[in-house]
Amino acid sequence: MSFAAHSVIALYAVAIVVMLLVILMAVARSVRLRRRTRTERIAAPLRPMLIRLMAADEIDEDALETLVRLPDSEWHAIEPRVFALLDKVRGRAAEAIDGLLRSRGAVARSLDETTSRGAVKRANAIVRLASLRRREYAGIFERMLQDADKDVRRAAAVGLGKVGRPESVAPLLGCVTGRRTVSPLVIGDALARIGPGAAETLAVMLKSGTLLQRKLAAEVLGRVGATSAETALAGAARTDPAEKVRATAVEALGKVGTWDAVDTLLDVAVADPAVPVRCAAIMALAEHSGTGVVATLERALGDNDYDIAHVAAYALTQLGLAGRDVLERAAARPELSAAGHATEALAAADLDEQLGRRATRRVLV
C-alpha cells in the first residue's frame, strides 16, 4: 500500500475517534442534564417545606414528618441541597436541618463514608459533616489531615475552620510542611475562621515553628486583628531571623493597630536591616496617624534607598494634611532626592482624588 493510502486510513481513524469522543461527551452531558432536571422536579415541591422548617421558631412537626417520610429515591435527590442549606443559616434554622439530616440517617452515612476506599467519597463525606459545624467531628477531620489524597486533606482543613475549635490550630499548622501538605492559603483561611481563639497557639508557633509556619501564623494573627498577640508579633517583627516573617509580622502589626504596635512599626521602619521589611513597616504606618508617624515617614522620604523613599512618599499621601504638608515642602526643594518622590506622590494623589478612587499602589515585599 502506498504512503498516501496509509495517510487516508490514519485520517479516517482519527476522525472516527474524534466523532466517538464527541458522541460520548454529548451523551454524558445529556445524562447530567436529565439528572439535574429530575432533581429539580423532585426538589421543587419540597422547597417550601424546607423553608418552613428553617423559618419556624419551634420545630414544624408537619414539615419535619413529611421530609423524614420521603421515599429514599426522592430524599437522595435533595440531600445535597439540604446539606448545602447549613452553609447559609445558623441557630435554630440550622438545628432544624441538622435534626432532619440525622433522622434520615444522612449524618451516620457520612460518618461511615469517611473510611470509604474512594477518595471522592471520603472528601464529600467530610464536606457534608463540616457543614454541620460540630466540634465532635474535629477529631475525625484532624485525622483526615494526614489522608493520602490531597482533596480529602483540603476538605478536612476547611472543615476544621468551619468547626472553629482553637485546639485544631496546631494540627492545621502542622500541615503546611512535611510529606502530606495542604495549601497554606487553605490553612490560612481555616485558621482565620477559627478567629481570635486561635491567637494563643499561633503566638507560640510564631516563635517555634518553621519559616512557613511562622509566616502563616503572623499573617493570620493580622487577619483576625489579635491584639492579645501584639507582643509576640512585635518580637517577630524585631528579631525573627527570616526577612519574610519579619515583613509579615510588620503587616500584621499594622492591622492590629494598637499604640504599642505602632511604636514597633516606627522602630522597624528605621532600624530593620532589610529594605522590604522597612517598606512593609512604612506601608503599615500609612494606616495610622500621629506626629511620630509623620516624623518617621518624613525621615524615610529622605532616605538614600529609592524604594524606601518612594513608599514613604505614598504613605504620606495617606496621612491627610500633615502628610501633604511634608510632601509639598519636599517637592519645593528640587535639589533634594526626596523632591522627585514627593512630586510624583502628590500628582498621583491628586489624580486619584479627581477620579474619585482610593490609591492602589502597593509595594510587594
Next chain:
Amino acid sequence: MAATVLVADDDPDIRDLLEFKLTHCGYKVHVAEDGPSALAAALEYKPDLAVLDIMMPVMSGLDVARTLRENHETAAMSILMLTARAQESDVARGFGVGADDYVLKPFSPRELISRIEAILTRVAR
C-alpha cells in the same frame, strides 16, 4: 400599617426563607434577585428597609446601597447588608456606603428579624 422590606439576594433559598419569615412576622415583602432589580424595586415600592446581599450579579449590594443613598427619594431608606464577606475591610466598606447594619452568613433568621425590628423601631422614633 405594616412596614415594607425589600430582600435582594441571588440565592433563591435565602430569598424564599426571608420572604416567608418576614411575611410571617407581619411585614410586606418584595424580593429581587440581582442589583438592577433591587434598585428598580426600591424606587418603585420605596420600602422602609432593604436587606442587600453584597455579592449579587450585575451590580453588587454595595453599589445598590451607594445608589440608594445618592438618590434623594431613597436616601433615608434603612439598609442592612447580608453577606458571607467577613473581613474587617468588607464590613468597613459596608458601613462606608451607608449601611445601618451588617449581618454575616451563615445567619440566624431569628436574629436577622430582631435586627430589622431594632432598625425600624429606631427610625420610627
